[in-house]
Amino acid sequence: MPRLQTVLLVGGTGRTGRHVLHQLLERGISVRAIVRTGGKLAPDAARNPDLTVIEASLLSLPDGDLQRHLRGCDAVISCLGHVLSFKGIFGPPRDLVTRATSRLCRAIGALQPAAPIKLILMSSVSVDRAGGLDTRRSPLERACLRLLCGVLPPAQDNQRAADFLQETIGASNPFMQWTVVRPDSLLPGEVSAYALREGIVSSLFAPASTNMANVAHFMCDLVTNPTAWANWKAKLPVIINAAGSSVATSPTT
Numbered sequence: 077m078p079r080l081q082t083v084l085l086v087g088g089t090g091r092t093g094r095h096v097l098h099q100l101l102e103r104g105i106s107v108r109a110i111v112r113t114g115g116k117l118a119p120d121a122a123r124n125p126d127l128t129v130i131e132a133s134l135l136s137l138p139d140g141d142l143q144r145h146l147r148g149c150d151a152v153i154s155c156l157g158h159v160l161s162f163k164g165i166f167g168p169p170r171d172l173v174t175r176a177t178s179r180l181c182r183a184i185g186a187l188q189p190a191a192p193i194k195l196i197l198m199s200s201v202s203v204d205r206a207g208g209l210d211t212r213r214s215p216l217e218r219a220c221l222r223l224l225c226g227v228l229p230p231a232q233d234n235q236r237a238a239d240f241l242q243e244t245i246g247a248s249n250p251f252m253q254w255t256v257v258r259p260d261s262l263l264p265g266e267v268s269a270y271a272l273r274e275g276i277v278s279s280l281f282a283p284a285s286t287n288m289a290n291v292a293h294f295m296c297d298l299v300t301n302p303t304a305w306a307n308w309k310a311k312l313p314v315i316i317n318a319a320g321s322s323v324a325t326s327p328t329t
C-alpha cells in the first residue's frame with residue numbers, strides 16, 4: 077500500500093486554497109495548513125482528522141517552527157495572495173508571495189530532505205517565463221504588463237516570486253523542485269475539463285477563464301501523479317478551462 081503523503085498548505089483559507097484543502101483531504105492526503113485564522117476554514121475540513129491546523133502568520137513564524145512543520149512533508153502548496161481589497165493590494169507586505177516563497181525555500185534548504193520536496197506555487201497568467209519564452213505576447217501586451225507590474229504591487233510580486241524559483245532555485249536543486257501554476261481569470265464552479273499549456277494561450281485583452289476547482293485539481297495531481305510531476309516540474313504551466321465542457325475529464329496537455 078502506498079505511503080500516505082503529507083502536504084504543507086499555505087493560503088488554505090483563500091478562494092482557491094479552500095478547494096485545494098478540500099481536494100487534498102478527499103484524496104486521503106494528510107495536510108498541515110498554516111493559516112492566520114483557523115475559524116475561516118470550512119467546518120467539514122476543520123473536523124477532518126487528516127488536517128493539522130497551525131494558526132500563525134507564515135511571514136512571522138520562527139525559522140525553527142517552519143522547519144518543524146515542513147519536516148516529513150512531500151510537497152508544499154502555496155495559494156497565498158494579496159486579498160482583493162485596497163489594503164490587500166496596496167498595503168504591506170507588498171512582497172507577500174516573494175517573501176513567503178523564499179522563506180519556504182530557505183526552510184526546505186535548511187532541512188536538507190533526503191528526497192526533494194515539491195513546491196507548487198499558485199501564480200497568474202500575468203507572469204512571464206524567464207528568458208522571454210512567452211513569445212506570443214504582442215509588444216502592446218508586454219508594455220501593458222510592464223505598466224501593471226509598476227502600478228499593481230501584486231503583479232510585480234507574483235512575477236518576482238516566479239523569477240526567484242526560476243533563477244535562484246533553478247531546475248537542479250537537490251532539496252526542492254517546483255512548479256508555478258498560471259491560471260487565467262478565476263471562476264467559481266466545479267471541477268471540469270481543463271487544458272494545460274507550456275506558454276501563454278490567450279491575449280491579456282481577451283482573457284480565458286479557469287475554475288478555481290480546476291486549479292486545485294491540477295495542484296493535487298502534481299502531488300499524487302508522478303507523470304504530471306515529471307511533465308511539469310521546473311515549468312510554469314498555464315491552466316485554462318477547456319472550451320464548452322462542464323464534464324470532468326482527463327486534462328489535456
Ligand SMILES: NC(=O)c1ccc[n+]([C@@H]2O[C@H](COP(=O)([O-])OP(=O)(O)OC[C@H]3O[C@@H](n4cnc5c(N)ncnc54)[C@H](OP(=O)(O)O)[C@@H]3O)[C@@H](O)[C@H]2O)c1
Pocket residue numbers: 086087088089090091092093111112113116133134135155156157158159160168169172173198199200201230234259260261262
Ligand atoms: N483573482 C484572480 O482572478 C486571479 C487570477 C489568477 C491568479 N491569481 C493569483 O492566485 C493567488 C490566489 O488567489 P485567490 O483569489 O485564490 O486568493 P485569496 O482568496 O485572495 O486568498 C489569499 C490567501 O492568502 C492569505 N494571505 C493574504 N495576505 C496574507 C498575509 N499577509 N500573511 C499570510 N497570509 C496571507 C489569505 O489569508 P487570510 O484568509 O488570513 O486573509 C488567503 O488564505 C494569488 O496569488 C493571485 O494573485 C488570481
